[in-house]
Amino acid sequence: MLQGIFGAGLVPLSQAILTDIFPDNERGKAMAIWGMGVMVGPILGPSLGGYLTDIASWRWTFYVNIPFGIAATLMVFHFVPDTLKKERKMDWIGMILIALAVGSIQYVLDRGNQMDWFAALDIRTATFLGLISLCGFIAYSIKNKSNALFDLSIFQDRNFVLSSLLLAILGLGMYGTMVIQPQMLQGLLNYPVLIAGLIMAPRGIASMFSMMIVGKLINQVQPRWLISIGVLLSASGIYITTHYSQEVSLAWLIWPLILQGFGLGLIFVPLSSVAFSTLPVSSRAEAAGLYSLLRTIGSSVGISITITFLSRHTQMAWNQIAGSIQPYNPALMEYLRPWHLKATDPQAAALLLNELGKQSLMLSYINTFAFIMWSFLIMLPFVLLLKQNNSPATSIVSE
Numbered sequence: 001m002l003q004g005i006f007g008a009g010l011v012p013l014s015q016a017i018l019t020d021i022f023p024d025n026e027r028g029k030a031m032a033i034w035g036m037g038v039m040v041g042p043i044l045g046p047s048l049g050g051y052l053t054d055i056a057s058w059r060w061t062f063y064v065n066i067p068f069g070i071a072a073t074l075m076v077f078h079f080v081p082d083t084l085k086k087e088r089k090m091d092w093i094g095m096i097l098i099a100l101a102v103g104s105i106q107y108v109l110d111r112g113n114q115m116d117w118f119a120a121l122d123i124r125t126a127t128f129l130g131l132i133s134l135c136g137f138i139a140y141s142i143k144n145k146s147n148a149l150f151d152l153s154i155f156q157d158r159n160f161v162l163s164s165l166l167l168a169i170l171g172l173g174m175y176g177t178m179v180i181q182p183q184m185l186q187g188l189l190n191y192p193v194l195i196a197g198l199i200m201a202p203r204g205i206a207s208m209f210s211m212m213i214v215g216k217l218i219n220q221v222q223p224r225w226l227i228s229i230g231v232l233l234s235a236s237g238i239y240i241t242t243h244y245s246q247e248v249s250l251a252w253l254i255w256p257l258i259l260q261g262f263g264l265g266l267i268f269v270p271l272s273s274v275a276f277s278t279l280p281v282s283s284r285a286e287a288a289g290l291y292s293l294l295r296t297i298g299s300s301v302g303i304s305i306t307i308t309f310l311s312r313h314t315q316m317a318w319n320q321i322a323g324s325i326q327p328y329n330p331a332l333m334e335y336l337r338p339w340h341l342k343a344t345d346p347q348a349a350a351l352l353l354n355e356l357g358k359q360s361l362m363l364s365y366i367n368t369f370a371f372i373m374w375s376f377l378i379m380l381p382f383v384l385l386l387k388q389n390n391s392p393a394t395s396i397v398s399e
Contacts, residue, residue, distance in 0.1 A: 017080065025219065032215030032269045036208045050197035094149035097137035102297065104130030109304035113311060154279065154287050159387050163275030164294045166227075166382055170271075171298030172375045173234060174264060176306030176368075184365050185253070188358065189246065202254050203261035210265030223270030223277075224386045230266030231383065233259050235376040241369040246362055274386050306368060313367045317360035325352065 014034070022030045052060040104126045112123055141148040155161055185196040214226060237259030240252070275291060276284050325332060327342075332352075341348040 050194035100133035168298035171302035206261030207265035233263030238373040314364040317363040
C-alpha cells in the first residue's frame with residue numbers, strides 16, 4: 001500500500017517534467033530514451049530476483065531497492081528544480097470516490113478467481129461499491145468542473161480515448177504473458193528460478209533496442225504505422241508459443257520473447273505520442289496522470305483475465321483428456337509399455353495422474369497464448385482509427 005501511495009505519482013510527474021523541458025521536436029526522442037530507462041527493471045528484475053532468492057532469500061528482492069531509492073531521492077533534490085504552480089484546491093470528495101472505485105475494482109480482480117467471482121457476496125458487494133463510486137465520481141466531476149480531480153473533457157479528444165483503449169488492451173498482452181510465461185518455465189518445464197529469469201531477459205533487451213530505433217524514426221514515420229508493426233511483431237511472437245510442447249527447446253523459448261519485446265518497444269512511445277499530440281499543452285500534465293491510472297487498471301484487468309482464462313482452461317483440458325483414458329486404449333497401452341505396467345495397476349494410476357496434470361496444463365497455456373495473440377490483433381482496427389499527426393511527435397510515455 002505504501003509503495004502505491006508514494007510511488008504512483010512518479011511516472012506522471014517524470015512525464016510532466018520531460019514535457020516541460022523538451023521542445024516538441026525533441027520530445028519524442030527524449031521519451032524513447034526515458035522508455036529505455038524504464039525497461040531496465042523488467043530486464044534485470046527477473047534475473048536479479050532469481051539470483052537473490054537463490055543465494056539469500058525472497059526478502060532481498062525488496063531490500064535491494066533501498067539504496068537505489070536513496071540515490072534517486074538525493075538526485076531529485078539536486079537536479080530537479082522547484083517550479084511555481086498555480087494554487088488549486090484539492091478535490092477530496094473526488095479523490096475519495098475514485099479511490100473507492102479503483103480499490104473496489106482491484107479487490108474484485110485480485111480475489112475474484114479465488115472466490116468464484118460473483119458467487120461470493122464480497123465480490124458482489126465490491127463490484128456494486130466500485131460502480132456506484134465510479135458513477136458518483138463522474139457526476140461530481142461534471143458538476144464541480146472548475147475544481148475536479150480530473151478534467152473529464154480530456155475524453156473528448158479522439159486520440160486520447162483510442163490510445164487509452166489500446167493501452168488497456170495492451171495490458172492483457174503484455175502483463176498477461178509477463179505473469180504466465182515465468183510460471184510455465186518454472187512450474188511445467190522445470191527451469192530453476194535464476195535460469196527462468198535469464199530466459200525472460202531478452203524480451204526487455206529487445207524492447208530497449210526497438211525503442212532506440214523509435215527514437216530515430218518518431219519524427220519521420222507516422223506513429224500509427226510504428227504501432228501497427230509493433231502489434232504484428234508481438235502477435236507473431238505469441239503465435240509461435242501456441243505451438244509449444246513440453247519438449248520445446250531453449251532457442252524456441254527465447255526467439256518468441258525477442259519478437260514480443262521488439263514489438264512492445266515499437267508500441268509504447270508512438271502510442272503515447274498519438275495520445276497527447278492533439279491535446280492542448282495545458283492539459284498534458286493532467287492527462288499524464290489519468291493515462292497512468294488507466295494503464296494501472298488495464299494491467300490489473302489483463303492479469304486477472306489471463307489467470308482466470310488459464311485456470312478455467314486447465315480444468316477443461318483435464319476433463320477432456322481424462323475422459324479419453326480407457327483401460328484398453330491402444331495409445332494408453334503403448335504409453336505404459338516401457339514401464340511394464342497395465343492401466344489397472346496402482347503405479348499406472350499415479351503415473352497417469354502426473355502426466356494428465358502436465359498435459360492439461362500445457363494445453364491451457366497454449367489456449368491462453370492463442371487468446372493473448374488475438375488480443376493483440378484486435379488492436380489493429382483501433383490503431384487505424386487514430387488521427388494522423390503531421391506535426392513533430394509529442395509524447396508522454398506511460399510504462
